[in-house]
Amino acid sequence: MVPLQEDSREEGLCSICQEHLKEAVRTDCGHLFCRVCLALYLKDCALKAVCPVCRAPCSEKVLGEGYICQSHQERVSLFCEESCLLLCVKCQECPEHQSHRELAIEEAISHYKERLSRRCRKLRKDLGELQRLKAQEEDKQQIPQVSHQEYRLEAELESQHQLNALPQQQLDQLEDKPAEKARILDISRAITQHSNLITDLERTAKQLGANMLKDIRDLLNR
Incomplete structure (x- = not known):
C-alpha cells in the first residue's frame, strides 16, 4: 500500500x-x-x-469509542437500520440482527444525507406555505381606522348593558379579534419550529458521520 x-x-x-x-x-x-x-x-x-x-x-x-464493537472488539463497518446500531462483521451472525437490513457505514451516511436533504426540501415548501398563510391573516386585520375605533370602543365599554346595545356585526368583529391574533401566533410558532428544524437538519447533513447515525431516526421523525 x-x-x-x-x-x-x-x-x-x-x-x-x-x-x-x-x-x-x-x-x-x-x-x-x-x-x-x-x-x-x-x-x-x-x-x-x-x-x-x-x-x-x-x-x-x-x-x-463507537468505532469498535463492544460485543466482539472488532472494527464496526455496518449500520443496522432497525436497531440504529453500528455493527462489526461478526454481529451479522447474531440472531437478533440476521433479519435486519444493514448498510455499509459509508453507504448509510450517503443514504441518510439524501433523506435529510429531501426532508429539508419538504420543510422549506411547508415553511413557504406557512409564511403565505400568516401574511393572509395579517392582511385581514390591516384596516387601521376600523381597528383603532374597535379598540377604543372595547376600552370604553363598562357594562354588559352597553355591550348588548351594540349592533351584532360590531360585537362579532370584537369577538373575532382574539381568535385572529391566536391564529397568527400559532402560525408564527410553527414558522419558528420549521426554521429551527431546517437549520438542525442541514447542519446534521453537512456533518453526518458514523457516530451520528444512531440518532438519525429521531431527527428524521421530529
Missing part, C-alpha cells in the same frame, strides 16, 4: 479524501483524518495498521 503524500497536512483537511475534516481523529504520529476515512483505510491494511501518510504504527483505538 503506497503511503499518501505529506502535502495534505494542511490544517483542516483530511490526508486521505483531501476534503474538510469530518469527525477528525489524530494518529499518534500527529496526522489528521476523517474518522470514517481512517477506519476504511485501516480495514484494508493487509498486515498491520499503519498511518496512511508516514507508515508509523497506528492503533485502531484512535478511532475512538
Whole structure:
C-alpha cells in the first residue's frame, strides 16, 4: 500500500479524501483524518495498521469509542437500520440482527444525507406555505381606522348593558379579534419550529458521520 503524500497536512483537511475534516481523529504520529476515512483505510491494511501518510504504527483505538464493537472488539463497518446500531462483521451472525437490513457505514451516511436533504426540501415548501398563510391573516386585520375605533370602543365599554346595545356585526368583529391574533401566533410558532428544524437538519447533513447515525431516526421523525 503506497503511503499518501505529506502535502495534505494542511490544517483542516483530511490526508486521505483531501476534503474538510469530518469527525477528525489524530494518529499518534500527529496526522489528521476523517474518522470514517481512517477506519476504511485501516480495514484494508493487509498486515498491520499503519498511518496512511508516514507508515508509523497506528492503533485502531484512535478511532475512538463507537468505532469498535463492544460485543466482539472488532472494527464496526455496518449500520443496522432497525436497531440504529453500528455493527462489526461478526454481529451479522447474531440472531437478533440476521433479519435486519444493514448498510455499509459509508453507504448509510450517503443514504441518510439524501433523506435529510429531501426532508429539508419538504420543510422549506411547508415553511413557504406557512409564511403565505400568516401574511393572509395579517392582511385581514390591516384596516387601521376600523381597528383603532374597535379598540377604543372595547376600552370604553363598562357594562354588559352597553355591550348588548351594540349592533351584532360590531360585537362579532370584537369577538373575532382574539381568535385572529391566536391564529397568527400559532402560525408564527410553527414558522419558528420549521426554521429551527431546517437549520438542525442541514447542519446534521453537512456533518453526518458514523457516530451520528444512531440518532438519525429521531431527527428524521421530529
